[in-house]
Amino acid sequence: MNPDAEAPVLVELAGVRKSFRRGGETLPVLEGLSLRVRRGEFFALMGPSGSGKSTLLHLIAGLDRPDAGAIRVGGVEITALSEAELTAWRARRVGFVFQFYHLIPVLTALENVELPLLLTGLDRRRRRAHAELALELVGLADRRGHTPARLSGGQQQRVAIARAIVTDPPLVVADEPTGDLDRSSAGEILDLLEGLCTNLGKTILLVTHDPRAARRAHTVRALDKGVLTDAREALDPQCR
């Protein structure tokens, strides 16, 4: 299903382990997980609640660290970076889209999109230009001055996608981005993510429960009890 099986590997995990401590107990979540995602691939991850999907995305995006194993993204072993190096890496190399948007309520759409650029050293004029371009890409240039409360859920998620791509990262990670949206807004978000992949060559890592979302992906895997399996056959073949 991957349109370019020769594309270089962008994300590579080897033997990744992660557990959490809860009370006096250790809860193993990932127990030696390995995974490869190619540049330009649209990769969907499914699996039951609590199976570790968000944990896996956080590790790949450098928001958390594994207990063991290696994670390479774009040739950088992020597990070997210092905190400062990891922060700098994240600012440029990965965009994160959350289920509940996580926009700052007192900032306008444009200011929200501009935020990640404050970590990049671009001057104000360039920051504005990049933020405006990203808002245009998600079709919301005309809402630039609106605060999140004046936008629908679907529009807020489009602003969040603009924020995720404003630094032009090769990798966009989305954790159930359509989970809180009606069917038609969800469709628009999926169109956008698919477009980032096909038109801009972004690598998309999407966690979803929506079979319609997974059907658009090149690769579909399910995470269950710490193991990744091919989930394509679980989808209705009629609708692929």
Ligand code: ADP
């Ligand atoms: P999913 O996204 O697949 O629903 P998560 O990755 O959020 O699963 O969580 C996997 C398991 O790890 C769950 O049992 C969850 O309660 C636990 N967990 C996740 N994050 C933490 C944390 N920071 N501290 C303690 N337990 C956590």
Ligand code: MG
């Ligand atoms: Mg989750």
